Amino acid sequence: MSFESKTPEGPLKDQWTNHKNNINLVNPANKRNIDVIVVGTGLAGGSASATLAELGYNVKSFCYQDSPRRAHSIAAQGGINAAKNYQGDGDSTYRLFYDTIKGGDYRSRESNVYRLAEVSANIIDQCVAQGVPFAREYGGLLDNRSFGGVLVSRTFYAKGQTGQQLLLGAYSAMNRQIARGKIEMFNRHEMLDVVLVDGKARGIIARNLVTGEIEKHSAHAVVIASGGYGNVYFLSTNAMGSNATAAWKTHKRGAYFANPCFTQIHPTCIPRSGEYQSKLTLMSESLRNDGRIWVPKKKEDVAAIRAGKLKPTQISEEDRDYYLERRYPAFGNLVPRDVASRAAKERCDAGYGVNATGEAVYLDFSSAIERYGKEQAQINGEPNASKERVLELGKKVVEAKYGNLFEMYEKIVDQNPYETPMMIYPAVHYTMGGIWVDYNLMTSIPGCYAIGEANFSDHGANRLGASALMQGLADGYFVLPYTIGDYLSNDIRTGKISTDLPEFEAAEKEVRERLEFFVNNKGTHSVDYYHKKLGKIMWDKCGMARNAEGLKEAMQEIKELREDFWKNVSVPGSMDELNPELEKAGRVADFLELGELFARDALEREESCGGHFREEYQTEEGEALRDDQKYTYVAAWEYTGNPMESILHKENLEFKEVELKTRSYK
Amino acid sequence: MNLTLKIWRQKGPKDKGKIVDYKVNDISEHMSFLEMMDVLNEQLINSGEDPVAFDHDCREGICGSCSMFINGRAHGPAEGTTTCQLHMRSFSDGDTIYIEPFRANAFPVIKDLVVDRSAFERIQQAGGYISVNTSGNTQDANAIPIPKEDADMAMDAATCIGCGACVATCKNASAMLFVGAKISQYALLPQGRVEAEKRAKNMVAQMDAEGFGNCTNTGACEVECPKGISLSNIARMNREFLTANLKK
Numbered sequence: 043m044s045f046e047s048k049t050p051e052g053p054l055k056d057q058w059t060n061h062k063n064n065i066n067l068v069n070p071a072n073k074r075n076i077d078v079i080v081v082g083t084g085l086a087g088g089s090a091s092a093t094l095a096e097l098g099y100n101v102k103s104f105c106y107q108d109s110p111r112r113a114h115s116i117a118a119q120g121g122i123n124a125a126k127n128y129q130g131d132g133d134s135t136y137r138l139f140y141d142t143i144k145g146g147d148y149r150s151r152e153s154n155v156y157r158l159a160e161v162s163a164n165i166i167d168q169c170v171a172q173g174v175p176f177a178r179e180y181g182g183l184l185d186n187r188s189f190g191g192v193l194v195s196r197t198f199y200a201k202g203q204t205g206q207q208l209l210l211g212a213y214s215a216m217n218r219q220i221a222r223g224k225i226e227m228f229n230r231h232e233m234l235d236v237v238l239v240d241g242k243a244r245g246i247i248a249r250n251l252v253t254g255e256i257e258k259h260s261a262h263a264v265v266i267a268s269g270g271y272g273n274v275y276f277l278s279t280n281a282m283g284s285n286a287t288a289a290w291k292t293h294k295r296g297a298y299f300a301n302p303c304f305t306q307i308h309p310t311c312i313p314r315s316g317e318y319q320s321k322l323t324l325m326s327e328s329l330r331n332d333g334r335i336w337v338p339k340k341k342e343d344v345a346a347i348r349a350g351k352l353k354p355t356q357i358s359e360e361d362r363d364y365y366l367e368r369r370y371p372a373f374g375n376l377v378p379r380d381v382a383s384r385a386a387k388e389r390c391d392a393g394y395g396v397n398a399t400g401e402a403v404y405l406d407f408s409s410a411i412e413r414y415g416k417e418q419a420q421i422n423g424e425p426n427a428s429k430e431r432v433l434e435l436g437k438k439v440v441e442a443k444y445g446n447l448f449e450m451y452e453k454i455v456d457q458n459p460y461e462t463p464m465m466i467y468p469a470v471h472y473t474m475g476g477i478w479v480d481y482n483l484m485t486s487i488p489g490c491y492a493i494g495e496a497n498f499s500d501h502g503a504n505r506l507g508a509s510a511l512m513q514g515l516a517d518g519y520f521v522l523p524y525t526i527g528d529y530l531s532n533d534i535r536t537g538k539i540s541t542d543l544p545e546f547e548a549a550e551k552e553v554r555e556r557l558e559f560f561v562n563n564k565g566t567h568s569v570d571y572y573h574k575k576l577g578k579i580m581w582d583k584c585g586m587a588r589n590a591e592g593l594k595e596a597m598q599e600i601k602e603l604r605e606d607f608w609k610n611v612s613v614p615g616s617m618d619e620l621n622p623e624l625e626k627a628g629r630v631a632d633f634l635e636l637g638e639l640f641a642r643d644a645l646e647r648e649e650s651c652g653g654h655f656r657e658e659y660q661t662e663e664g665e666a667l668r669d670d671q672k673y674t675y676v677a678a679w680e681y682t683g684n685p686m687e688s689i690l691h692k693e694n695l696e697f698k699e700v701e702l703k704t705r706s707y708k
Numbered sequence: 709m710n711l712t713l714k715i716w717r718q719k720g721p722k723d724k725g726k727i728v729d730y731k732v733n734d735i736s737e738h739m740s741f742l743e744m745m746d747v748l749n750e751q752l753i754n755s756g757e758d759p760v761a762f763d764h765d766c767r768e769g770i771c772g773s774c775s776m777f778i779n780g781r782a783h784g785p786a787e788g789t790t791t792c793q794l795h796m797r798s799f800s801d802g803d804t805i806y807i808e809p810f811r812a813n814a815f816p817v818i819k820d821l822v823v824d825r826s827a828f829e830r831i832q833q834a835g836g837y838i839s840v841n842t843s844g845n846t847q848d849a850n851a852i853p854i855p856k857e858d859a860d861m862a863m864d865a866a867t868c869i870g871c872g873a874c875v876a877t878c879k880n881a882s883a884m885l886f887v888g889a890k891i892s893q894y895a896l897l898p899q900g901r902v903e904a905e906k907r908a909k910n911m912v913a914q915m916d917a918e919g920f921g922n923c924t925n926t927g928a929c930e931v932e933c934p935k936g937i938s939l940s941n942i943a944r945m946n947r948e949f950l951t952a953n954l955k956k
């Protein structure tokens with residue numbers, strides 16, 4: 043197995059250009075003889091499939107939904123970053139690079155992040171050419187908004203549906219190639235294993251989710267674009283089907299898994315309302331452009347609110363604690379996500395939470411509505427507009443910006459956020475950790491690549507808002523399609539890979555036996571029973587704050603839960619039909635292993651950085667305390683048969699361009 | 709609240725299928741409709757029965773997976789709402805709720821409430837794109853200014869989630885609202901104009917080939933569309949289609 047970052051030589055700003063100039067290419071005639079499998083059709087997989095097909099490779103794409111357009115990327119709301127500097131506010135490739143390294147708390151690879159910033163501008167050009175209807179200003183040019191952790195406006199958006207529009211763009215590019223016969227699309231298929239031949243990734247085993255048939259698919263390279271593993275917590279903002287199976291199976295076959303404990307807990311989500319809760323809903327970070335976050339200053343007000351005797355709108359300005367503005371005057375409500383989440387937890391733990399569970403803070407738009415209303419009245423030539431008129435005008439502006447989010451909130455909570463502040467609380471949202479990849483996005487299995495949220499590459503210990511969409515599309519449109527050629531140039535004479543090889547037979551047999559086990563087990567508990575239990579352990583002991591004792595307990599408890607699962611899980615129905623419970627069983631089985639490695643990784647990292655907050659390592663003011671001497675590395679885990687015995691490999695991170703500093707947003 | 713559910717059960721495409729009654733108790737008004745279905749399924753699993761299969765993924769109204777016909781209405785009683793965004797506060801204690809799949813000849817049932825909407829895929833493949841390579845070597849994004857009104861209208865059309873409620877609602881099982889939305893999104897943008905007519909012709913031809921019905925302007929689709937896609941998109945599609953055919 044190879045474990046070198048393969049970062050090109052030379053100055054950062056020339057690395058990608060030089061690398062592209064030096065790597066091997068496959069000529070167009072030979073590409074026709076080469077097959078590539080792409081697992082996943084989100085922004086990363088969709089864009090990669092389309093581009094690989096366009097370059098001439100034969101692509102086979104897989105997703106578990108009934109259409110590539112339904113991949114989880116569709117749900118991204120707020121926007122996508124790009125260093126276009128259209129606002130003339132001093133943005134540049136360097137600044138985007140720097141913000142991302144700093145935002146990630148100095149735990150990502152400089153070379154990858156610089157390349158990401160470099161290609162970011164191209165993404166916007168590409169998407170506009172595809173007909174993505176980004177928001178525009180009255181002059182007809184593209185509009186921008188701001189996201190957390192930065193001081194420029196570089197986020198492009200399409201109302202609150204940016205992910206949807208970008209994914210439909212990638213999907214349309216895929217459709218064009220499906221129509222040409224260059225992409226063969228496998229909807230409602232789930233990859234259940236990767237197949238290695240002579241140490242190289244040469245195919246996958248997938249289950250047709252409609253007929254239950256187990257299929258062998260071969261290729262010269264396999265690309266994993268299956269998204270993140272946030273659902274290890276059961277409750278997260280991810281789609282119900284989001285899972286780690288493709289990534290985890292790849293890990294078990296030899297791909298190192300990096301930084302599993304780096305998880306993003308997003309500060310602004312709708313709080314949970316009961317035990318039956320099946321998932322959590324995000325309220326986009328873009329809302330923090332205009333919303334102010336607060337809790338009451340006085341405990342008696344908190345009590346009155348919880349008892350339903352007081353409304354938040356009745357609390358005067360002096361009695362409100364705008365704690366982010368208080369603690370972080372420079373960035374205020376737009377501090378990065380990890381900082382905002384911990385601050386909310388701190389207030390709620392101290393007893394200031396504003397709903398029945400004590401786990402909610404306010405996100406208030408009244409100041410913004412008034413400010414916009416006044417501005418609009420000026421523009422309209424109504425300087426003497428009444429208060430009602432100002433509010434009416436202001437609400438219109440806010441509606442144009444965030445209308446669909448407000449609507450979504452009202453549907454779920456049954457309260458009108460134009461009239462009363464939203465209630466929000468942090469929730470699991472994104473996983474920075476993932477399959478380890480080198481500069482070429484190749485995993486430690488030759489010929490196996492990982493892109494998008496499934497890899498660990500660019501966000502260090504904390505991802506900045508609007509950067510996941512950027513990374514997914516950068517990987518898929520502009521990076522992987524070129525770096526993969528370097529590897530495939532050795533395969534021009536290989537010819538078709540046969541699925542009759544013993545390696546395929548063996549992998550298929552393993553998959554089949556596992557499925558047979560599930561449907562024959564006739565145990566006592568449903569899959570969800572185990573998933574919820576796992577989620578609770580993860581949230582309580584590997585959540586927003588962690589400590590050594592809790593992590594050790596978590597490892598033990600997860601191990602016991604896993605043993606119980608393999609004895610007592612109950613899966614109704616059969617293997618050869620559409621069987622959602624069987625799908626879930628396989629996914630939860632993998633989460634039950636991943637969770638343990640997660641806890642172990644968190645235990646190993648005796649520092650606080652980004653989303654990984656160890657209670658033992660904090661400053662007097664409660665800020666994260668990094669240990670650059672000991673932990674400036676990527677923790678890449680090698681599977682050896684049991685998560686408990688995985689071997690830790692360290693990729694040391696070298697910072698040549700950026701000086702390591704304590705992250706400060708004060 | 710306690711409810712009686714009358715649910716369409718169908719083992720597979722060839723099975724005839726029938727309505728089966730179930731009871732669920734202690735349902736909270738804050739639950740989403742699909743969380744209520746989770747409760748039912750947990751109940752069925754624990755009593756050794758086969759749970760009800762239904763499509764769902766994002767559970768926040770954007771992926772277009774969920775597709776239930778509830779009390780005779782696509783996505784249920786609330787307007788501008790997908791099945792997954794429907795909450796139990798729209799129902800009352802003691803209610804009987806009918807739950808069926810989205811029905812149309814072009815959407816055959818796979819199992820229970822899950823239908824095959826791949827006809828929509830093939831329509832998109834017939835022309836739902838702008839023929840531009842993904843090389844990134846395009847002109848600068850701000851090179852073509854686009855009037856905000858046009859961009860906003862294109863965006864409104866582009867918010868279609870491809871759920872198929874319009875088809876399930878229409879007495880003719882027409883897919884015009886879905887196809888009209890896609891054609892409009894591109895027709896409204898200068899990048900999409902170049903191929904606008906060809907696109908309209910090809911997508912409409914595919915729509916007909918899939919066995920969707922004709923549009924007789926009843927407008928039920930617009931009412932039931934969870935994303936408020938406007939009928940004006942159908943009119944625009946017809947214009948594009950007519951011009952394309954006149955030039956033939």
Ligand SMILES: Cc1cc2nc3c(=O)[nH]c(=O)nc-3n(C[C@H](O)[C@H](O)[C@H](O)COP(=O)(O)OP(=O)(O)OC[C@H]3O[C@@H](n4cnc5c(N)ncnc54)[C@H](O)[C@@H]3O)c2cc1C
Nearest residue numbers: 082083084085086106115120121233269494495508510511
């Ligand atoms: C609610 C929400 C809002 C967000 N908003 C933003 C935002 O505004 N800006 C931003 O930058 N980021 C945002 N993010 C993050 C961002 O959306 C994701 O990180 C990103 O879309 C992931 O893309 P992906 O292509 O890597 O994977 P996904 O979009 O998750 O796609 C995964 C694909 O893999 C397939 N798949 C998975 N497992 C298998 C398997 N075993 N077999 C076959 N197929 C499989 C799925 O079918 C799917 O096609 C948001 C995330 C959430 C949850």
Ligand code: SF4
Nearest residue numbers: 868869871872874933
């Ligand atoms: S037009 Fe409306 S109802 Fe029809 S598929 Fe699109 S979103 Fe669904």
Ligand code: FES
Nearest residue numbers: 765767772774792
């Ligand atoms: S589950 Fe995604 S729209 Fe309903």
